[in-house]
Amino acid sequence: MTQPVLTIRKLSIEYKVSGKKISAVREASFDLCKGQTTALIGESGSGKTTLGRALLGLLDGAGIISGGSIRFAGKSENYAKADEKLWRKIRGREISLILQDPQLTLNPLMKIFDQMLETMRLFSQVSRRKAWHRALALLETMKLEQPQKVLQSYPFQLSGGMCQRVVIAISLINKPKILIADEPTTALDAEIQSGILEELNSLRKQQNLSLLLITHDIDVAAKAADRVIVMKSGKILEKGSTQKVIHHPDHPYTKSLLDCRPCNCWGCGFDELSISTSRLIPSKAYHESPDDCLLDVDGLSYDYQVKGFVDTRSVSVLNEVSFYIRSGEVVGIIGSSGSGKSTLARCLLGLLRVSKGRILFKQSRISGLKGRAFRSECRLIQPIFQQARGALNPGRSIRNIIREPLDYHGINCKKDRNRRVAHLARQVGLDSEILDRRPSQISTGQCQRVAIARALVIEPELLICDEPTSALDLSIQAQILNLLLSLKSKLGFGMLFISHDLEVVKAICDRILVTRNGRLYEVPSNG
């Protein structure tokens, strides 16, 4: 084993919330070694981000290091007790950070070059000219095309992947020995993810960097890391070489994490997601839809109107989309962000007015319907959204939230409604005591169960699920998917399941469609 560049011993971090102390990290100990990638995995709320920030002294106001030590190789101080002045001496030069959403990581009002220049000028005097050449060279090593143009651009003019490359270039300007990468690829599309990971890997080799990769994605960790640390509820449960932790995990939690992945085969990472376009068949208008057709979409187009100061321009988001769903069938729609899949869901739910085409639900046309007519026609189509907590009114009790559709449509008497709510809550696996709480008092997974119960309470025939599990941790994701499937086989509703995750879609869908640039494609059955 090589020399550690960073040694952490019994590090504890606490948050002060309204006078009370809440422990975020408990006695964490590990080393970061030269030229190695260490992955820190855990679900959200496990304290992995807090731990990563603490290594740069970047805990926000309420967080304090309550014990332990952080020691950099060649420095005598214990940085667990360092003040801002001491930290500023090593930030950027010894240790650096890259963050989840690259577009938000850069100042939106500053050109890329100016953001690089201010970083170069931190520790040395550089002329603008010299800095320009150095910046160009740096962007070239990051494999950015047209680096001159990039330097003169503002962050909003670059794509997410380009921004992340710029961010990495900036974080390495002052040659740090350690790079903390906090979910560096989570906000990016699958196709760009692997490119960024490869880039990080080759930089690590070139510059002999020590890389701490913080991620919730066990596949990313397995692919990129030499060593893995598993964290839960602020505690390190298991650490060791990737080989050992992934293939022969000791701790039951690690085992359950591995089992939670929707697909259990190894190596089905990013490659399969990028199904090549040549293998796809454009979905045609179905002139003869099957007899048991539940939803029939024909030539649906949606144009997004961007209102400016002067004029309005229109951007085509969906282009002549046609497909059908049989009753009781689960159809998956997969596509990268911006491909129009969420817009499609919104059109089907009547949240957006379609520009062209028609939507038939149980043989009657619902596109173009308005107000009361739409609401009564379409109450048998119910949505489930990605942000479970955001989809629930924070001021109402869970019981009221689930009962609302029944109240609105005036179904049954009040006593029957409450009985139905209790019954459904049991079906989706919610304790009856939860019914009197408010959304802020239950977990995200429970929120999604509530959203499912609310969608199912008026016995819909079609559920439209827009990334229902993307915001959830792996273990909870599996629970929710299993719940949806078992409810489906019990209640027999059809489902349109939208996701960016091929694994998830493969696991639960009968048929898969792919959106790309606003068009819909079918995956051939042999693929």
Next chain:
Amino acid sequence: MIVLKLLIYRLIRAMVLLWIVSLMIFTLIRLAPGDPVDYILGANDLAIGDTGTIELQKKQVRKNLGLDVTATQQYLNWIKRLALFDLGNSYRSGKSIVSELADRLPATLYLAGAAFLVQVSIALGFGIIASLNEDRWADHLIRLIGVLFVALPSFLLGLILLEIFAIRYPVYDMIGQVSFKRMWLPALTLGVLTSPPVMRLIRVNLIREYSRQYIVFGRSKGLGKKRLVGIHALGNGLLPILSVFGVNLAGLFSGSVIIESIFVLPGIGRYAVESIFARDYPAITGYVLLITFIVILLNLFVGLSYAFIDPRVRNTGYITK
């Protein structure tokens, strides 16, 4: 190109707006009770004699003022003259409104401009201090003082300051031309009184920016507090407040009415109040049009400044946040 298009579009809108305002003020003023003829006759002590003579005099005055035709005809006449930048003559003095307003505008411009500078500097300074000390005693103290100033009526603070600086320690001179010596106290009064809401807004916006990722990233690069707050956070935090600045500056023009009266400044605010009491139609209309024009101009300026500051607006004409 986009900036030019924006300018033309905004100018056309401004013209339409001015026209609507002129129509409204013309109508409203004539609907209000009171007759300027009575005021003029009473004021000049001409109304002596029997009722017949008075009626004759009234008729004569009405004809002189151009009020003997229908309201529509009056408006058309007025618009015709407006096209030649003639706002008519004052009923009271008989002098041209344009020159009367022009005489009084510098004092108000000076007052509003100086008060704006005071307002922004106080709001920026204390806003930044409060944001950096969120929820600590400095923040609470600044908030307390801010509430105090908002609650204080402007005439009261004006009178207190006059008492202190003009009478107890006579460093302020109540007499004289529009100059720094004459204007600093009223500008300070107006600026201090209007700064607390802006200060709170700056504080909140800065605090929100501090938790943004680019600030965390800036710190991880090794940037110091001064640069992070002064360049990065302030630039982004002030963007949404720019339009508030425009509205506030316009508000300072109308807020100047009371301050001008207390400090006896020869400004358009005081002129407007006097004109209203005298039912001086052309003067009131002229004042309202001038204020409308200034407000529109300021908003135009704010709109353009967005294009200069925010690259997203400059390059596309669209806000894409």
